[in-house]
Amino acid sequence: MALMITDECINCDVCEPECPNDAISPGEEIYVINPNLCTECVGHFDEPQCQQVCPVDCIPLDPERPETQEQLMEKYRIITAA
Template identity: 65%
Template structure:
């Protein structure tokens, strides 16, 4: 599943530079995650770095609209990195 930033984001800019896939950018009001680029850090780290650096509890959550298996996330990682 891709991740999603909730409306309680305080725009602290902690998550954006930590994303290895450049999936996070500033939206109209808060930071947003591009689901086509989010692999939940599969292929890079053991856990999503954006969640680990976010100072707001449960601000970055799994997007229920973007359900993906670990295999699908790893396949997306391979494509994004140009390893396919």
């Protein structure tokens, strides 16, 4: 699954630089995650780095975008090959 940022986001700016795929960017009101670039850090780290640094725990899995570990790894390969 891709991750998502909920409206509990306080715009603290700590998640964006942690994303190895540049999937996080400022949105209209809060930060947003591009699900086409989010691999939950698969291929880079053992755990999603944005979740590790978020002080308010507002980055859950996106239930609208279920993906297997294999799908996340394939997405990682495509992203890093570009």
